Amino acid sequence: MxxxxxxxxxxxxxxxxxxxxxxxxxxxxxxxxxxxxxxxxxxxxxxxxxxxxxxxLRSSNVGLIGLVINDLRNPFFTEFATSLQMALSARGYATVVANTDEDPAVQAQVVGAMIEHGVSALVLSPAYGDEGGTFDAIARGGIPTMQVLRKVDPRVEQFPFAAPDYRLGSLLAARHLMMSNPARIAFVGGLADRAVTRERMAGYFEALAEVGMEPFVLSGRASRAFGREAAGQLVRTHPEIDAAICFNDLVALGMLSGFAERDRKVGRDFQIVGFDDIEECGQVFPALSTVHCGVAEFGRSIAATVLAWLEEGQRPQPETLTGVELVVRNTSGERRNA
CATH class of the missing domain: 1.10.260.40 (lambda repressor-like DNA-binding domains)
Incomplete structure (x- = not known):
């Protein structure tokens, strides 16, 4: 037949x-x-x-977009998810959101369920691990899918990738810290085996190589708890380090607490630059210098990109990096004498 x-x-x-x-x-x-x-x-x-x-019988699923996030507890990802969902809603699309909590098995489960329920497209900030199973299932379903904020599957022609320019962000941060003549600058936070950590460190290594300064990396989870612990470790074992770029703002905020416990004044005794520019950066004391990634604008741009793909057949570029800028506040704004 x-x-x-x-x-x-x-x-x-x-x-x-x-x-x-x-x-x-x-x-x-x-x-x-x-x-x-x-x-x-x-x-x-x-x-x-x-x-x-x-x-x-299936019409209720037409115009449904699946959004899968690796860590919705982090305000950076929450802001991205919110801005994307609102932009899609304004165009008549519904969004189903899932948090994987960095668990690839959970990711495979929720993506499979979304495919079964007939989503029109998927946007993934993917978990690291057994990513092949998740993306292979998406490929079999023929569903337009974007990787955002972190690239896990190398098949960017099939699963386009978009993120802020992390390398440029740490380059700007390191060059800024150099202006206050630090003895040594550390990079704090981020798990060493993850591509996103290497991307966020790349500009830091580049800037230090320009002036012949030896790098120092203190790897760990991207959390406040680790940042607080890292501050204590630096005071105890590396007193010569007097500046740091953090993997994200959560680590930087944790370091603020850790230094406060040890009566070290951040901005004068120690300079800190975070990464992401979540809302709390401008509300804490001292206000946190950070790399602004424009994540709300990024979320809206991803919504527009996905809709152009669905409605007009405009496949995104394989890789897209969006602009970042340094926001200088009190944690690195005080200049010390050379």
């Missing part, structure tokens, strides 16, 4: 995603007229006949 044409066949001939074909078949107002014409021509070419009765 000859195989009946499917929307996957239509999508292939039209050169767009099957999710976009579904939107056309549902008469979505979000699709451009030109895209509708391409789909209708492809339907005629492959002999596809739309079964509206069957499709109505």
């Amino acid at each position: 000859e195989r009946r044409p499917t929307i996957i066949d239509v999508a292939r001939v039209a050169g767009i995603s099957k999710s976009t074909v579904s939107l056309v078949l549902q008469n979505s107002p979000l699709v451009k007229d030109e895209t509708r014409r391409l789909v209708r021509e492809a339907m005629d070419k492959v002999g596809y006949v739309y079964n509206r009765a069957a499709a109505n």
Whole structure:
């Protein structure tokens, strides 16, 4: 028996995603007229006949976007998820959000469930670990998927990647700290075996190499608890270190507490720059200098990118890095004498 044409066949001939074909078949107002014409021509070419009765049973899932985040407890990721969800909502899409808590098994489970429930697209800030299973399942489903904030699967032609320019961020931070003539600058936090840690350290290594300063890396979890512990460790075992770039703001905020416990004044006795610019950075005392990643704007841009992919067939670039800037506050704003 000859195989009946499917929307996957239509999508292939039209050169767009099957999710976009579904939107056309549902008469979505979000699709451009030109895209509708391409789909209708492809339907005629492959002999596809739309079964509206069957499709109505699935219509509640059309326009549903899956958002999977590795750590929603971190305000950086929460702000990204919120801004993306609101931007999608403004365009008539619903978002289902899942937190994996850095567990690849949980990630595989929630992604599988989203695929079964017919999401039109997926946005993943992926967990590290057994990522092959998750992304292979997505590939089999033919679902448009973006990796954001961290790149885990190398197949960026299939799973495009976007993130702030982490290397530039640590480069700006290190050069800024150099201006206060530190004896030595540390990089604190981040697990050494993760690509995102290497990316956030890259500019730090580059800046130190420019002036011949020896780097010092204190690896650990990206948490307040580790930052507080790291401050004590530096005071006890490396008193010559008088400045630090932190993997993220949570580590930096923890260091503020750790130095306060030891009566060391951050901004005068020790200079700190965080990374991400979460809201709390400007509210703590002393206010935290940090690398601003514009994560809210980033979330909105990812929403626009995903919708252009779905509605217009515009596949994103394989890799996209967005701009960052240094925000100087009190933890590195006081200048010491040379």
